[in-house]
Amino acid sequence: MSMDRMNGAQMVLKALAEQGVEVIFGYPGGAVLPIYDAIFQQNQIKHVLVRHEQAAVHAAEGYARSTGKVGCVLVTSGPGATNAVTGLLDAMMDSIPIVCLTGQVPTHLIGNDAFQEADTTGITRPCTKHNYLVKKTDDLGRVMHEAFHVARSGRPGPVVVDLPKDVLMKEGEYTPAARVKHKTYKPQVKADRAALEEALDLIANAKKPIFYTGGGVVNSGPAACQLLTQLVRMTGYPITQTLMGLGAYPASDPQHLGMLGMHGTYEANWAMHDCDVMICIGARFDDRVTGRLDAFSPGSKKIQIDIDPSSINKNVRVDVPVVGDVAHALEDLIKLYKARQIRPDASALKDWWTQIEEWRAVDCLKFNQDGKIIKPQYAIQRLYELTKGRETYITTEVGQHQMWAAQHYKFERPNQWMTSGGLGTMGYGFPAAIGVQMAHPDALVVDVSGEASFMMNMQELGTAIQYRLPVKVFILNNQYMGMVRQWQELLHGGRYSESYSEALPDFVKLAEAFGAHGIVADDAATLDEQIKEMIEIDKPVIFDCRVDASENCFPMIPSGAPHNQILLGPPGEDNDAIGDEGKVLV
């Protein structure tokens, strides 16, 4: 018998090991029992048992985003697979490399409406980068290695491998990774020289330039982030980062204008609107970033560097498209920049910075912490000040707290910030934090949360306790689905339809019920002490931070408005900030 003969389930484990997988997040069930049996009989790969399959994918996303590795998921057929769908689409939208193994009914039952059968490849086709249904055990090794290749190469994304139970139980010939070459999938990594030269012509002659960078820089890796920092400093040009891009360039640097977009800073959005050359790197002109498209940065020439050609010219027509990996493109760009001895136009740049400093002087993120009631912005600011000195990872849920975290926590390095940007998935942050903590057992991992988002995946407290993962859930509790309420305030006459968090649990007792620790904070004066207590406790903590319930998230570009109509605070009575066209937008 050949060395490489084994059953399908053993092949799965062997392929995972060959791919360097250390942790897999999953939940057992009938169709995947053979894989669970193979897991039981080995010690190389650690399995983390989640409490819901959606959380398995988010945990794998947190793991992937904080390490740069592929995150791995194992779920059963039918409901196991359908529960994973939200996580898969989340990973798709934010370009997170995931391999998700789903069980399937045996091949002879496919199509028979068998127990726990779902058309998993059909359901997941639009929410994965690619998916496979393995029909023969002999194909399994090849498909597993292809799946990892597709997930991590080019623009990363989730890949599903659907595994019928009979394929897992039969014996076959294993194909090792070294023998697998993908026939078609070869993304362009190196950028075209002529396109880079053209980009440099624009960069060299810019009077009012801006770098606009996104999650693609983080995905390209730490080298890309260093090269970005190098190029930005060489030019002296301002930079703004998207929600997904935060951390690629250090937030405390004076050239950094903060985040742009709907809740971005006044200076970043105005600079985007008024610039003459926009250098977009690894960002995709999302509607949260552009605002009204036909008034988006009307006077600028645009350069876009992206590894995915379909991200270029999708929403906004660019003048110089550059297809390639960010790190490769930046390395070449810096070489050419030096070779051509480019000197930016110092006097134009001085005027541009003078203008930017005027916008910055507006101090758009200011808030007034006065008295006992904790302002949510203040809570984030204190969290930042008290955690910045240590290895800290921040995840978030979705809503006002997410935007406040993005605005007020200063991210100095990449892979430190995990948030659901594209899909906007409430319930993402807590399981993501569990995934981050698995990868970084000694680090401080904080899920900045809202009370409503937390309740979407709070069952994962069980997981955190079981694996002794001391994640901190920092809830900005305003007893509202805050962002929903904010929009109801702006768009629907303050009729807060179903956006009040009724019947909230006692979070301290909830924590205690699971064996975690609970803290309630409702006084600004003692907040620091309590945050320190949270950090010091070596187990999961739910931190119920009762914040000013009426606070809204500003600045804000109202939907359907261009960047230069950014609001610094609530519009006045007669100020119709959002037109009818804007009201249909989300």
Next chain:
Amino acid sequence: MSNEVEEIVTHTIAVLVDNESGVLARVIGLFSGRGYNIESLTVAEVDPAEKLSRITLVTSGTPMVIEQIKAQLGRLVPVHKVRDLTVDGPSVSRELALVKVVGSGEKRVESLRIADIFRANVVDSTNESFVFEIVGKTDKLDAFIALMEPLGLVDVSRTGVAAIARGTGSI
């Protein structure tokens, strides 16, 4: 600026794909999911040894949307090549239709006469009906079918467009 009204153009796109299960669903799902038009789509295996199929698509949209369609097709994992036959030099395109006409007397004779002009063949005949086979460009088929309408047209089956570049080049 993007508020200029962009004209709608029609393009014929050839796509070489792995002939594996689900590949057509990926292509069609891309069009329905992103709201693109499909005016015609044909698919068949063209290289049994390499297991490759060729999809010929006719689609319409603004030039920016056509660019998007090509880029989106190109990033599907089982896609080998995407070629825009409308812009990449001259090409030939053909479509086949089977057209059933039921009638008698002068109308029946007239349908035969028109079929002759269009060089359509009769591939089935009864005392009351003909099935014509016609090959040509889409607009020729459209014209033929329009003329058959008053002559007793009851059924049409069309293959959709197959297209290929002129000259020595291949996809």
